[in-house]
Amino acid sequence: MTAERKKNIQALLKGIETGDPMSVSVVNPNKYIQHNPQTHEGGEGLAALFKRLSKTSPRVNIVRIFSDGDFVFGHTEYDFSTSRIGFEVFRFEGEHTVEHWDNIQSRSGQNPSEHTMVDGPTDVRDLDKTEDNRALVKRFLETALIARQIDHLQSFVSEAYTEHNPFMRDGLPALLQALSACDSNSEPTISYERSHRILAEGNFVLSVCEGYRQGEHTSFYDLFRIESSMIVEHWDTTEKVAPKSKWKNNNGKF
Numbered sequence: 001m002t003a004e005r006k007k008n009i010q011a012l013l014k015g016i017e018t019g020d021p022m023s024v025s026v027v028n029p030n031k032y033i034q035h036n037p038q039t040h041e042g043g044e045g046l047a048a049l050f051k052r053l054s055k056t057s058p059r060v061n062i063v064r065i066f067s068d069g070d071f072v073f074g075h076t077e078y079d080f081s082t083s084r085i086g087f088e089v090f091r092f093e094g095e096h097t098v099e100h101w102d103n104i105q106s107r108s109g110q111n112p113s114e115h116t117m118v119d120g121p122t123d124v125r126d127l128d129k130t131e132d133n134r135a136l137v138k139r140f141l142e143t144a145l146i147a148r149q150i151d152h153l154q155s156f157v158s159e160a161y162t163e164h165n166p167f168m169r170d171g172l173p174a175l176l177q178a179l180s181a182c183d184s185n186s187e188p189t190i191s192y193e194r195s196h197r198i199l200a201e202g203n204f205v206l207s208v209c210e211g212y213r214q215g216e217h218t219s220f221y222d223l224f225r226i227e228s229s230m231i232v233e234h235w236d237t238t239e240k241v242a243p244k245s246k247w248k249n250n251n252g253k254f
Helices: 002-018 021-026 042-054 127-146 150-155 172-180
Strands: 059-068 071-079 083-093 096-106 157-163 192-202 204-213 216-227 228-239
Touching: 002 021, 002 059, 002 071, 002 083, 002 096, 002 172, 002 228, 021 042, 021 216, 059 204, 071 157, 083 228, 096 204, 096 216, 127 150, 127 157, 127 192, 127 216, 150 157, 150 172, 157 172
Parallel strands: 157 228
Antiparallel strands: 059 071, 071 083, 083 096, 192 204, 204 216, 216 228
């Protein structure tokens, strides 16, 4: 069932290119809960969105796709009128998806270490270590990011750390500098306040967190690759959380 779910989500996302209403057949419209604040509720809302987007001659590439229990989650490239990078999370009941979250950011070019927002390994390995890797990321979030005990970074992050954030460099010192940065009011530039979900398959772990970036309410999606019980690589997207007055559904971002 895991492989079939992944296949159906890939078909669903590819439906953005064609606008084919049948691409949303994996969605249960009677139960579907939509957490993208800019999308209407239910499968019909998705079909209308896909039809509208297809008129812009979009291109969709699923770079990485994973599963964790009843969740399928993907790392995607979107070329609409602009180029974007996203994470998509779907919750299944049986053969149909019944809930969806995402986090999408405008694409930037290579970072100072010449990595893009999506390049790097894609193969899932170490399936027997899934729960250990999930636990590692949970401790990292709680200790280094939420509690801001950044002096403990070296306990979680490898010295040979590869960074795909478009504004950062490889290495532990660059990560320490970014997490230590403060604004003119001595407030942290990046502030993680709450972890909502940690999804994992083998050596890849995706965290969904809420906080603030440069004073704006922000959703943080971070994908980590783990080797030998250390974080060795990182991809992310950040998205400003729209005010409730602009939501097209009432389910919330998280």
